[in-house]
Amino acid sequence: MTPFAFKGHPVPYIAAWSSEIVPLPRVYAAPDGLGLAGHARDTDGVLWKPMGIRQAMGRPQYGIVHGPRQRRCMRRLLCQVCGQPADRDEQGVLWLLEASRGERGWPEGQVTTHPPVCRPCAGLAAQLCPHLQGKVVAVRVGRPVVDAVYGQRYVPERTVVHPGPADVVLNSDPAVRWMLGTQLAASLLDATVVDLPELRAEVPA
């Protein structure tokens, strides 16, 4: 399946569209953590930032990730560009990562908010994603563990809250109750760097 396009440019599945951006309801300090007027936590105890579901309506917001579609990709291991199942072989699911900056053991255990890709979209993803340009590496992941939330931390002060830093917090960490989640993050276990011929032009010399 080819991704949606806008004025001839492909729009990734996880990109938000202008009609999907909704105002943030009131946030407050509740007894069990952050509260969001009119919204409840999910069954994992995470409060998610609301977003409309009107894909391809309005203008693409290339810099804004559509949380619900990003989370669907992570949970079901779908391609972030086209929304179809990500590529998988005997070494695992195909992920594109930004080249290591010298981290020990990389890419084993890397935590990422970027969902995997399918094979036909790999070359396109390397061009579309600003963080991958000129430094993309293909990785097969035998055991992707989706166990963390990316979002905005809030700091309580009596009944009000103040926005803190953006952060990734494990689902199991009580701090997740003070977050307004937007995306799921995965830990990439049993990760192996692989050669993908269509990316060779993208690899730094």
Ligand SMILES: [Zn+2]
């Ligand atoms: Zn795809």
